[in-house]
Structure formats: C-alpha cells, structure tokens
Amino acid sequence: MPPIVEAFHASELESHLNTLPSGKARKSPIKDLKEDCELKELIQYKCEPEGEQGKQRVVCRPVLRLFRQCANGLTVETTAWEGRYDRTLETVTDAQSRAS
Numbered sequence: 001m002p003p004i005v006e007a008f009h010a011s012e013l014e015s016h017l018n019t020l021p022s023g024k025a026r027k028s029p030i031k032d033l034k035e036d037c038e039l040k041e042l043i044q045y046k047c048e049p050e051g052e053q054g055k056q057r058v059v060c061r062p063v064l065r066l067f068r069q070c071a072n073g074l075t076v077e078t079t080a081w082e083g084r085y086d087r088t089l090e091t092v093t094d095a096q097s098r099a100s
Contacts, residue, residue, distance in 0.1 A: 013076070017033065017074075038069050039068060046060065046061055066082045
C-alpha cells in the first residue's frame with residue numbers, strides 16, 4: 001500500500017515542493033516550477049449512466065489534468081495551481097450529448 005500523502009491547497013504547492021514526505025529538504029530544490037518543469041497534460045474520462053431506469057446509457061466526459069514534470073524526476077499534478085481549465089472539452093462534449 002502506498003504511503004499516505006498529505007493533501008494541501010493549490011496555493012501552498014510551491015512551499016510543499018521542496019520538502020519530502022519525511023520532512024527532509026529535497027536534494028535538488030525546484031526554484032521555479034513554471035521555468036524548471038515542463039507542462040504536461042492528461043485527459044481522463046469520467047463515465048456515468050444517464051437517462052431513465054431501463055433506458056440508461058453510459059456517457060463519458062473528458063477531464064483535463066495538468067502536470068509539471070521536472071528533470072530530477074519529480075512529477076506533480078498542477079491542475080488547480082495552473083489557474084486554467086479547458087472549458088472547450090466540456091462544451092464540445094455537452095453539445096454532442098445534447099444533439100444525440
């Protein structure tokens with residue numbers, strides 16, 4: 001079972017980056033997350049049944065996740081920290097599901 005990871009608000013991300021879960025300082029500190037770490041994105045899908053009982057169909061909607069991947073191997077999800085959300089994904093999917 002993986003170790004428990006502390007949850008914290010996105011505004012605290014930079015202050016938590018250079019501290020390991022053990023409380024020790026990271027050997028190669030990240031000075032600037034946006035400069036030092038490449039932005040990556042991942043699209044996951046959230047699928048739920050929709051419609052009345054007996055006539056339900058599964059509708060999947062994309063969920064955009066943003067990550068920063070650093071040269072020292074650190075990868076951290078930054079979706080909330082980035083301060084952006086790609087509403088186009090939601091709009092296109094909703095429009096398609098309404099049309100069908």
